[in-house]
Amino acid sequence: MKKKIGLLLVIVVALVLTFVPLGQTNTQSAQAADNSLEKIQKKGVLVMGTSPDYPPYEFQATVNGKSAIVGMDVYIGQQVAKDLGVKLKVKSMSFDSLLVALQTGKIDMIISGMNPTPARRKNVSFTKAYYQGGYDIVINKTDKNKYKNKDSFGGGTLGAQTGTTQYNAAKNQTKNTSVKGMTSQSDLILALQSHKIDGVAMEKPSAEAYVANNKQLAAIPAGFSMSSSATKSAIAFRKGSTSLVNKVNKTVDKIKKENLVKKEYLPKAGKYLKTNTVNTSMFHYWKAFLTGIEYTLIITVCSVFFGFIIGILLALARMAKGNIFKNLLRWISTAYVEFIRGTPMMVQVMFVYFGLGIFVNLPALTSGIIAISLNSGAYVAEYIRGGINSVNIGQTEAARSLGMSNGETMRYVVLPQALKNIWPSLGNEFITLIKDSSIVSIIGVTELIYQSNIVRSDTYRGVAPIVVIMVLYFILTFTASRILNHFERKMQHD
Amino acid sequence: MTKPVIEVSALAKSFGDNHVLKDITEKVEPGQVIVVIGPSGGGKSTFIRCLNLLETPTSGKVAFEGQDLTTLDQKSVNKLREKMGMVFQGFNLFPNMTVLENIKLAPMKVKHVDDATATKRAHELLQRVGLDDHADAFPTSLSGGQAQRVAIARALAMDPKVMLFDEPTSALDPEMVGEVLNIMQELAKEGMTMVVVTHEMGFAKSVGDRIWFMADGYIQENNTPEQFFAHPETDRAKDFLSKILM
Ligand SMILES: Nc1ncnc2c1ncn2[C@@H]1O[C@H](COP(=O)(O)OP(=O)(O)O)[C@@H](O)[C@H]1O
Ligand SMILES: [Mg+2]
Numbered sequence: 001m002k003k004k005i006g007l008l009l010v011i012v013v014a015l016v017l018t019f020v021p022l023g024q025t026n027t028q029s030a031q032a033a034d035n036s037l038e039k040i041q042k043k044g045v046l047v048m049g050t051s052p053d054y055p056p057y058e059f060q061a062t063v064n065g066k067s068a069i070v071g072m073d074v075y076i077g078q079q080v081a082k083d084l085g086v087k088l089k090v091k092s093m094s095f096d097s098l099l100v101a102l103q104t105g106k107i108d109m110i111i112s113g114m115n116p117t118p119a120r121r122k123n124v125s126f127t128k129a130y131y132q133g134g135y136d137i138v139i140n141k142t143d144k145n146k147y148k149n150k151d152s153f154g155g156g157t158l159g160a161q162t163g164t165t166q167y168n169a170a171k172n173q174t175k176n177t178s179v180k181g182m183t184s185q186s187d188l189i190l191a192l193q194s195h196k197i198d199g200v201a202m203e204k205p206s207a208e209a210y211v212a213n214n215k216q217l218a219a220i221p222a223g224f225s226m227s228s229s230a231t232k233s234a235i236a237f238r239k240g241s242t243s244l245v246n247k248v249n250k251t252v253d254k255i256k257k258e259n260l261v262k263k264e265y266l267p268k269a270g271k272y273l274k275t276n277t278v279n280t281s282m283f284h285y286w287k288a289f290l291t292g293i294e295y296t297l298i299i300t301v302c303s304v305f306f307g308f309i310i311g312i313l314l315a316l317a318r319m320a321k322g323n324i325f326k327n328l329l330r331w332i333s334t335a336y337v338e339f340i341r342g343t344p345m346m347v348q349v350m351f352v353y354f355g356l357g358i359f360v361n362l363p364a365l366t367s368g369i370i371a372i373s374l375n376s377g378a379y380v381a382e383y384i385r386g387g388i389n390s391v392n393i394g395q396t397e398a399a400r401s402l403g404m405s406n407g408e409t410m411r412y413v414v415l416p417q418a419l420k421n422i423w424p425s426l427g428n429e430f431i432t433l434i435k436d437s438s439i440v441s442i443i444g445v446t447e448l449i450y451q452s453n454i455v456r457s458d459t460y461r462g463v464a465p466i467v468v469i470m471v472l473y474f475i476l477t478f479t480a481s482r483i484l485n486h487f488e489r490k491m492q493h494d
Numbered sequence: 495m496t497k498p499v500i501e502v503s504a505l506a507k508s509f510g511d512n513h514v515l516k517d518i519t520e521k522v523e524p525g526q527v528i529v530v531i532g533p534s535g536g537g538k539s540t541f542i543r544c545l546n547l548l549e550t551p552t553s554g555k556v557a558f559e560g561q562d563l564t565t566l567d568q569k570s571v572n573k574l575r576e577k578m579g580m581v582f583q584g585f586n587l588f589p590n591m592t593v594l595e596n597i598k599l600a601p602m603k604v605k606h607v608d609d610a611t612a613t614k615r616a617h618e619l620l621q622r623v624g625l626d627d628h629a630d631a632f633p634t635s636l637s638g639g640q641a642q643r644v645a646i647a648r649a650l651a652m653d654p655k656v657m658l659f660d661e662p663t664s665a666l667d668p669e670m671v672g673e674v675l676n677i678m679q680e681l682a683k684e685g686m687t688m689v690v691v692t693h694e695m696g697f698a699k700s701v702g703d704r705i706w707f708m709a710d711g712y713i714q715e716n717n718t719p720e721q722f723f724a725h726p727e728t729d730r731a732k733d734f735l736s737k738i739l740m
Contacts, residue, residue, distance in 0.1 A: 397548055398586035398645075402600035402652055403576030405568070412603055416590050 036241035048077040049107035051095035053457040057113040060454040061272040072265035073111040083251045093444030104357045110236040129232035135222035136207035137199040149223035153177045156198040159188040166201040169224040186456040292451030299437040306373035311380025340378035368440030383425045387418030427484035505554035516711035529702035530691045538691045579649030583661040585641040587633040594629040619647040639670030656687040
């Protein structure tokens with residue numbers, strides 16, 4: 001099962017913990033009066049969070065010409081919603097983000113091949129397990145006679161997705177074998193095929209999907225010794241949602257009794273897996289890439305626009321001087337700029353999405369734009385400040401001597417010249433943002449990187465999607481820099 | 495008697511320990527052309543900039559038409575500055591605007607004159623300084639003399655009551671000094687009240703009504719040009735005059 005408790009999550013949890021008082025009252029009131037079931041039924045919608053990069057559990061596929069999230073977990077979610085008498089809404093995000101999203105109310109439940117470990121039980125409530133999996137090791141077919149199970153890799157290297165159960169098992173339960181961790185399954189397969197590693201430990205259904213779609217691969221049983229809970233998948237709800245969990249357990253019982261996963265859900269998912277992988281040409285996925293470009297551009301353009309406005313305000317605030325109020329303003333804006341420039345954008349994005357999410361429920365795209373605008377604003381402020389300082393003081397004096405106020409002087413005389421001076425830096429910022437906007441993929445915004453990851457896990461092709469987005473990014477940045485140069489030259493003529 | 499346009503009393507200005515202006519009390523009457531001369535570093539620029547509060551006096555009063563600028567709020571100061579045009583040694587034209595736009599900016603943004611009126615007035619002023627054919631040129635394409643004439647037109651566009659000049663010809667090539675001084679002379683003839691810091695002694699003699707000789711933070715002498723140049727009273731002035739060739 002996937003068990004990524006990455007560094008990112010730790011950071012975000014730490015940030016979210018700054019809001020502990022509020023968070024606690026939430027949980028307490030939830031426990032005091034458990035109206036979780038009633039609440040969902042009143043709302044009429046059940047929001048399921050999942051990380052669709054894990055076929056056949058959940059993955060993106062083209063259904064009737066449209067990209068959709070499918071997989072056995074989605075069918076389980078549909079059954080759960082149906083039995084509750086509500087509609088299902090599937091929200092996709094990175095696996096790392098799921099738990100926080102559940103705790104902060106962004107989603108109502110997690111079905112994402114998640115196994116109910118004791119650590120997770122401390123934070124969320126699990127239903128009974130709906131599926132019992134196991135582990136395989138995927139190897140190159142040519143090595144089929146060489147390897148039998150986990151113990152055959154002495155002196156070699158095993159790969160596994162970082163932070164997962166199988167990663168820990170590979171580390172702890174093998175001898176003389178080094179373990180290489182990577183974030184993405186498709187990267188691991190790629191490493192296997194280029195003989196950088198000798199085998200990839202993964203869950204049985206995934207292994208079977210890879211082998212079925214790639215004739216050069218084969219699967220052998222891993223033979224890890226595991227408590228059965230470590231190979232189980234269960235549905236997670238917010239801590240203390242007893243009435244809801246009890247109700248959903250009835251659905252789980254039914255699914256197990258009728259063996260729906262094996263009989264219905266896996267075959268159905270496998271069908272998409274097939275139609276999905278029959279055509280793994282990148283052209284087949286042009287729509288996915290187009291969506292990626294669209295979102296990348298939306299994020300970049302919006303963030304540049306708002307970042308610019310924030311930047312101007314910050315730059316002016318940083319130059320305020322005089323009375324106490326102005327000094328305070330200067331101090332705050334300086335602190336803000338230093339703080340933003342001193343923390344990773346990735347953490348800022350997660351903070352806005354999850355941290356502010358406690359107070360207002362912002363969609364991922366909006367959160368991403370807010371975070372990147374706030375970040376960009378800090379950098380733009382520094383450029384603008386430099387630009388303003390580069391304008392000769394005589395310009396200000398001439399304007400003031402004509403009776404113009406401080407504000408009018410800034411607006412009509414100094415800023416236009418400052419902006420002209422820093423145009424190249426602002427252009428660079430724009431181009432940087434085209435690239436850096438990729439960070440919002442972690443909160444599930446479907447920009448280029450996110451889309452390429454989806455395509456990679458769909459097609460089981462590691463390199464091709466990377467090449468495609470590399471070219472796409474380059475086309476975007478190159479076009480942008482041409483356009484900016486054009487305007488720069490035009491301004492120079494003035 | 496009419497009241498003075500500018501009245502300075504006990505004006506002092508220091509930059510830290512540098513006491514640039516020590517104690518200055520003088521008046522400028524309507525229509526007068528005051529020429530301020532003196533050794534470099536003597537505080538002439540500081541003084542003329544105190545007149546429109548580009549420099550904030552450390553103490554003393556600067557009154558314009560009877561109103562003490564040092565006691566006014568920023569808004570009122572802005573308002574009074576409209577009536578005091580200033581021309582700088584370095585022209586300080588706005589490089590991102592055409593000549594015409596340079597002149598129209600303040601009337602339109604500060605006085606809210608409409609575009610047509612501002613344009614018409616700007617062309618009139620450009621004709622007056624002989625540069626109407628350069629209306630659409632950018633400042634970088636102008637010679638120094640032309641740029642300074644535009645700067646004068648720009649200041650005049652606000653219809654000031656007094657014009658302040660801080661070494662308007664010092665940055666010019668010698669052959670361009672004349673064209674700027676001519677315009678200043680015409681202005682003076684038309685009755686404009688002017689305070690001019692300059693090293694052009696010919697101009698001082700022929701156009702100035704009073705010479706203020708400034709050194710060491712004081713106005714050392716205040717006299718007519720004839721008296722001052724023929725019979726300087728202080729050693730400081732004598733020394734200064736002996737050093738400049740006339
Ligand atoms: N903004 C300022 N800060 C500090 N010192 C200044 C400033 N402006 C002028 N000074 C000093 O004041 C003195 C007089 O300068 P200035 O008024 O420019 O003289 P002048 O115009 O007669 O040559 C000089 O010593 C100069 O260094
Ligand atoms: Mg000077």
